[in-house]
Amino acid sequence: MSEPPILEVRGLTKAFGRQEVLRGIDLRIPQGQTTVIIGGSGSGKSVLLKHLIGLMQPDSGEVLYRGQRVSELDDKARAAMRARFGMLFQHSALFDSMNVFDNVAFPLREHRRGLDKAEVKRLVTESLHALDLYDVEHKFPAELSGGMRKRVGLARATILKPEIILYDEPTTGLDPIMIKQVDDMIAATQARLKVTSVVISHDMASTFRIAHHVAMLFEGRIICTGTPEEVRNADIPVVQRFIHVDGTGPLTATTRSGSAAAPPAGGQL
Numbered sequence: 001m002s003e004p005p006i007l008e009v010r011g012l013t014k015a016f017g018r019q020e021v022l023r024g025i026d027l028r029i030p031q032g033q034t035t036v037i038i039g040g041s042g043s044g045k046s047v048l049l050k051h052l053i054g055l056m057q058p059d060s061g062e063v064l065y066r067g068q069r070v071s072e073l074d075d076k077a078r079a080a081m082r083a084r085f086g087m088l089f090q091h092s093a094l095f096d097s098m099n100v101f102d103n104v105a106f107p108l109r110e111h112r113r114g115l116d117k118a119e120v121k122r123l124v125t126e127s128l129h130a131l132d133l134y135d136v137e138h139k140f141p142a143e144l145s146g147g148m149r150k151r152v153g154l155a156r157a158t159i160l161k162p163e164i165i166l167y168d169e170p171t172t173g174l175d176p177i178m179i180k181q182v183d184d185m186i187a188a189t190q191a192r193l194k195v196t197s198v199v200i201s202h203d204m205a206s207t208f209r210i211a212h213h214v215a216m217l218f219e220g221r222i223i224c225t226g227t228p229e230e231v232r233n234a235d236i237p238v239v240q241r242f243i244h245v246d247g248t249g250p251l252t253a254t255t256r257s258g259s260a261a262a263p264p265a266g267g268q269l
């Protein structure tokens with residue numbers, strides 16, 4: 001195949017107590033493209049993303065960044081790696097007690113201590129303007145709409161001009177117009193910074209709009225991966241059912257045991 005992947009996961013497992021969440025994940029994230037990870041609620045998508053950025057350590061298996069085992073990096077190398085990642089957490093995770101300016105400036109103050117005030121201001125303003133945010137520097141997160149919070153979160157995630165951006169459900173809770181805007185923003189950011197994007201999504205329209213590659217997580221493993229076209233045509237019932245549950249929200253893990261919304265007609269997964 002072409003270039004080696006920028007991130008690779010091999011045989012990764014993770015359990016919390018007796019709950020085995022990830023049971024042997026194998027995944028390659030190609031550089032400079034957008035990979036969307038889909039899967040039911042509670043299937044372990046956020047847990048997987050946290051392993052990619054080194055916020056969680058696997059029980060077994062490994063994550064490789066540019067061919068290097070992340071677990072073998074020393075603290076300094078790991079901090080340097082982190083600085084090359086941007087992460088948009090589920091629910092944006094802005095600091096409520098900080099205004100927009102300080103939220104967006106936060107990574108600069110953590111990783112670029114030498115910058116003077118004027119330079120910080122210039123970079124924060126540039127990052128906000130790139131996402132169509134004007135005159136919001138003094139507002140607090142509670143004073144913003146959901147869509148604006150996502151964009152502020154993205155301004156913060158991109159301010160260090162990362163190599164890789166991880167988005168955890170960037171469109172959940174937004175209206176269809178805002179979903180389209182966030183999708184456009186992800187695509188534009190990818191083109192502007194030539195970044196590698198890894199996006200977790202519940203939204204199939206969004207997934208097929210932005211993905212170069214799609215990977216589906218189910219029962220702790222990646223059960224299907226490929227181009228959107230390949231995944232759309234995959235002859236795997238669970239995948240077909242997941243991508244065709246239209247308008248009724250995602251198929252949840254609990255659906256399987258019958259305790260949540262009824263599964264779509266057809267019964268067995």
Ligand SMILES: Nc1ncnc2c1ncn2[C@@H]1O[C@H](COP(=O)(O)OP(=O)(O)OP(=O)(O)O)[C@@H](O)[C@H]1O
Nearest residue numbers: 016019021039040041042043044045046047048090
């Ligand atoms: N730190 C933790 N300690 C214990 N259990 C955890 C922890 N983090 C996640 N889990 C469990 O792991 C499972 C997968 O969680 P995760 O947040 O990855 O799901 P998800 O696929 O992101 O779901 P959603 O789409 O709802 O965000 C859940 O059952 C969750 O309770």
Ligand SMILES: [Mg+2]
Nearest residue numbers: 045046090168
């Ligand atoms: Mg999640």
